[in-house]
Amino acid sequence: MKFIDEYRDVELGKRLIARIKQLSTRPTRLMEFCGGHTVAIMRNGIRQLLPSTIEMLSGPGCPVCVTANADIDRAIALAHLPDVIITTFGDMMKVPGSYSSLQQARAGEADIRIVYSTQDALQIAKDNLTQSVIFIGIGFETTAPTIAASILQAEKEGVKNFYVLCLLKLCPPIMKAILDLGEIRLDGIVCPGHVSVVIGSHPYEFIPRDYGVACVVSGFESLDILLSVAMLVGQIESGKPTVEIGYRRGVKPEGNKKALELMDSVFEVDSADWRGIGVVPASGLRLRKKYERFDAEQAFSVTLEPVREAKGCICGDILRGIKTPTECKLFRKVCFPEHPVGPCMVSSEGACAAYYQYGTE
Amino acid sequence: MCLAVPVQVVSIEGNEAEVEIGGVRRHVSIMLTPEAKVGDYVLLHTGYAINVIDEAEAQETLKILEEMASLDEVH
Amino acid sequence: MDEVILLAHGSGSRLSHELIEKNFLPPLANPLLAKLDDSAVFAISGRLAFTTDSYVVNPIFFPGGDIGKLAVCGTINDLAMSGAIPLYLSLSLIIEEGLTLSELTKIVKSIKAAAEEAGAKIVTGDTKVVNRGSADKLFINTSGIGIVPPGIDISGANAKIGDKIILSGTIGDHGIAVMSQREGLKFSVPVQSDCAPLNKLVAQMLEASSQIHCLRDPTRGGLATTLNELAKQSKVGIRIEEEKIPVCDGVRAACELLGFDPLYVANEGKLVAIVASDDAEKVLSKMKRNPYGADVSIIGEVTDEHKGKVIMKTRLGASRIVDMLSGELLPRIC
Numbered sequence: 104m105k106f107i108d109e110y111r112d113v114e115l116g117k118r119l120i121a122r123i124k125q126l127s128t129r130p131t132r133l134m135e136f137c138g139g140h141t142v143a144i145m146r147n148g149i150r151q152l153l154p155s156t157i158e159m160l161s162g163p164g165c166p167v168c169v170t171a172n173a174d175i176d177r178a179i180a181l182a183h184l185p186d187v188i189i190t191t192f193g194d195m196m197k198v199p200g201s202y203s204s205l206q207q208a209r210a211g212e213a214d215i216r217i218v219y220s221t222q223d224a225l226q227i228a229k230d231n232l233t234q235s236v237i238f239i240g241i242g243f244e245t246t247a248p249t250i251a252a253s254i255l256q257a258e259k260e261g262v263k264n265f266y267v268l269c270l271l272k273l274c275p276p277i278m279k280a281i282l283d284l285g286e287i288r289l290d291g292i293v294c295p296g297h298v299s300v301v302i303g304s305h306p307y308e309f310i311p312r313d314y315g316v317a318c319v320v321s322g323f324e325s326l327d328i329l330l331s332v333a334m335l336v337g338q339i340e341s342g343k344p345t346v347e348i349g350y351r352r353g354v355k356p357e358g359n360k361k362a363l364e365l366m367d368s369v370f371e372v373d374s375a376d377w378r379g380i381g382v383v384p385a386s387g388l389r390l391r392k393k394y395e396r397f398d399a400e401q402a403f404s405v406t407l408e409p410v411r412e413a414k415g416c417i418c419g420d421i422l423r424g425i426k427t428p429t430e431c432k433l434f435r436k437v438c439f440p441e442h443p444v445g446p447c448m449v450s451s452e453g454a455c456a457a458y459y460q461y462g463t464e
Numbered sequence: 465m466c467l468a469v470p471v472q473v474v475s476i477e478g479n480e481a482e483v484e485i486g487g488v489r490r491h492v493s494i495m496l497t498p499e500a501k502v503g504d505y506v507l508l509h510t511g512y513a514i515n516v517i518d519e520a521e522a523q524e525t526l527k528i529l530e531e532m533a534s535l536d537e538v539h
Numbered sequence: 540m541d542e543v544i545l546l547a548h549g550s551g552s553r554l555s556h557e558l559i560e561k562n563f564l565p566p567l568a569n570p571l572l573a574k575l576d577d578s579a580v581f582a583i584s585g586r587l588a589f590t591t592d593s594y595v596v597n598p599i600f601f602p603g604g605d606i607g608k609l610a611v612c613g614t615i616n617d618l619a620m621s622g623a624i625p626l627y628l629s630l631s632l633i634i635e636e637g638l639t640l641s642e643l644t645k646i647v648k649s650i651k652a653a654a655e656e657a658g659a660k661i662v663t664g665d666t667k668v669v670n671r672g673s674a675d676k677l678f679i680n681t682s683g684i685g686i687v688p689p690g691i692d693i694s695g696a697n698a699k700i701g702d703k704i705i706l707s708g709t710i711g712d713h714g715i716a717v718m719s720q721r722e723g724l725k726f727s728v729p730v731q732s733d734c735a736p737l738n739k740l741v742a743q744m745l746e747a748s749s750q751i752h753c754l755r756d757p758t759r760g761g762l763a764t765t766l767n768e769l770a771k772q773s774k775v776g777i778r779i780e781e782e783k784i785p786v787c788d789g790v791r792a793a794c795e796l797l798g799f800d801p802l803y804v805a806n807e808g809k810l811v812a813i814v815a816s817d818d819a820e821k822v823l824s825k826m827k828r829n830p831y832g833a834d835v836s837i838i839g840e841v842t843d844e845h846k847g848k849v850i851m852k853t854r855l856g857a858s859r860i861v862d863m864l865s866g867e868l869l870p871r872i873c
Binding site for chain 2: 255
């Protein structure tokens with residue numbers, strides 16, 4: 104597969120690892136921000152192959168993991184309304200809310216369908232005109248323009264029974280929030296690759312400038328990640344933190360203007376509730392007034408039971424990088440992918456799931 | 465987050481395109497990449513092309529990778 | 540307008556009898572079935588293998604097969620994994636009212652073809668029809684009886700340290716073929732289900748070696764789940780190499796798109812054999828000569844380390860755990 108296989112070259116990978124070992128002379132703490140990077144790192148066993156000077160932490164870059172219980176509860180409550188079809192990405196199905204999950208709701212009476220794209224959700228709306236089709240809109244800036252596009256398409260085509268539960272979140276604000284919390288000393292950040300395809304690299308410039316932390320925007324293949332680690336180590340060893348793009352075939356400094364325009368025309372910035380962190384101002388998106396009629400939260404009223412957090416679950420600490428999954432008392436004892444206590448275990452990109460699936464004993 | 469896969473544009477009709485990777489085909493939207501042309505490679509995320517892959521930059525990256533890996537091998 | 544199956548067809552009425560006599564008997568014809576007695580009576584001696592499975596695949600037609608072919612091959616393969624020669628099958632249909640007669644006819648045709656290829660006969664059956672909404676068009680249960688030749692002792696508990704692990708071909712074909720047809724996920728994939736009866740392949744393997752310790756077909760849950768089951772049953776460790784596992788381009792591409800790991804995607808025409816290392820090459824050459832073993836590969840070996848677990852050496856040389864599938868395989872965007 105073009106643009107994939109070349110970046111999985113084993114020989115080149117081994118040589119890069121040797122090079123990183125030479126370059127890295129001091130304790131270096133990197134955070135990979137994006138869940139996709141967590142999975143790629145673990146699947147390839149990259150942590151094992153890097154020198155012991157380099158420590159890699161996983162950050163809150165999994166949009167499923169950071170969805171607050173209240174929001175999951177709302178999605179489930181909507182699913183139980185009459186004449187409602189819930190459409191969702193597969194990622195959300197197993198995530199536990201306060202009392203249940205979409206998967207459990209589907210086993211009950213709720214009509215919940217997994218889709219690959221909002222276009223499929225729109226099609227389901229067109230095929231079921233007597234029902235309301237609600238799309239669970241999770242994601243970061245990679246997904247936000249696609250949801251915006253689907254709303255614009257729904258409007259253009261006069262689809263009246265399509266709604267979105269907007270749970271979209273933004274990356275640079277949460278990166279700032281983590282850095283401001285000051286709980287961990289970070290030397291470098293592996294910046295999310297596909298979010299940056301949309302937003303570009305400029306939004307990260309405050310990180311080296313205000314916090315002295317190195318940044319490299321990284322792709323997802325093994326060579327991409329190794330290149331980014333090498334570039335970060337280079338910046339750190341030379342004491343010159345900046346923002347560099349490792350993922351040059353996908354990311355331009357200014358991002359995708361068209362995608363940003365579409366996003367901006369449909370959404371506006373709002374505060375958002377991040378699991379484990381709390382409400383962070385200007386870190387989420389909501390529908391603009393012009394497109395209010397697509398907002399599922401406004402269109403449907405549901406009563407929610409009091410929000411409950413699972414006892415003993417330290418997903419919040421894990422998302423902030425201050426604890427690793429192996430430090431959680433519930434990990435592998437009570438909390439398993441089949442019986443997850445918190446979302447970090449459920450989401451295929453959650454740190455706990457990745458450690459469980461791919462870790463060596 | 466954000467699984468996006470490089471796929472090649474096989475045909476275009478208005479805002480939609482047929483794309484292909486490894487023989488797998490799907491109808492996708494190019495609303496976010498109106499500049500895409502047949503033959504281009506795009507990054508596909510949830511049924512939308514989110515950018516056109518810059519082939520020159522892709523080659524450049526492979527060169528950088530090779531250089532980075534070779535730096536220690538000169539002795 | 541296509542004729543449809545009604546509740547009456549399952550009620551034991553004249554319509555039921557018509558259905559059996561017109562649609563099931565002729566294609567599946569054999570003397571035992573033709574008797575239409577309440578049970579098929581026959582004499583066999585020797586060690587018997589007996590298995591049952593139910594088939595609920597949705598959609599019922601997919602590239603490379605249908606639920607009928609699956610129902611026969613699945614049970615034939617379960618018998619073959621014990622080293623048994625398949626003899627007789629039962630066939631039980633639970634039909635959702637509204638299934639068209641032409642769909643049913645196609646499926647019965649597939650059942651006939653698969654049974655003939657395997658050399659097994661369907662000797663007894665049952666048909667029920669349920670209300671619309673109570674079955675995804677059609678559910679099938681098949682049970683199978685086979686004879687295990689003397690001297691054959693194959694079990695998931697028999698793996699020995701040092702044994703080699705052989706995989707008969709590419710993984711993920713069936714799961715991707717079926718998934719690509721699901722509502723909400725439609726892709727066109729150049730991938731066919733690998734659904735196939737493996738009993739003749741197994742018979743050839745057993746001719747080549749008497750040291751085949753384990754046989755298993757990695758169906759739902761994929762290769763990863765099957766290897767984990769074997770490791771636990773035999774109380775051994777299993778070590779495999781990522782590079783040695785064959786995956787066809789279409790499956791790789793579809794897995795990239797949907798966020799799947801081919802190790803967890805279902806197969807319906809593949810087997811894993813754990814063989815004494817001295818005999819591995821012999822078995823491999825025999826398998827290569829069978830069309831269902833064309834892409835055969837030795838993917839790893841049995842160790843006495845990390846008992847009960849499967850460890851994979853990645854392309855880059857690191858090791859990682861390969862756990863069994865937990866829950867459903869779900870497509871993801873993250």
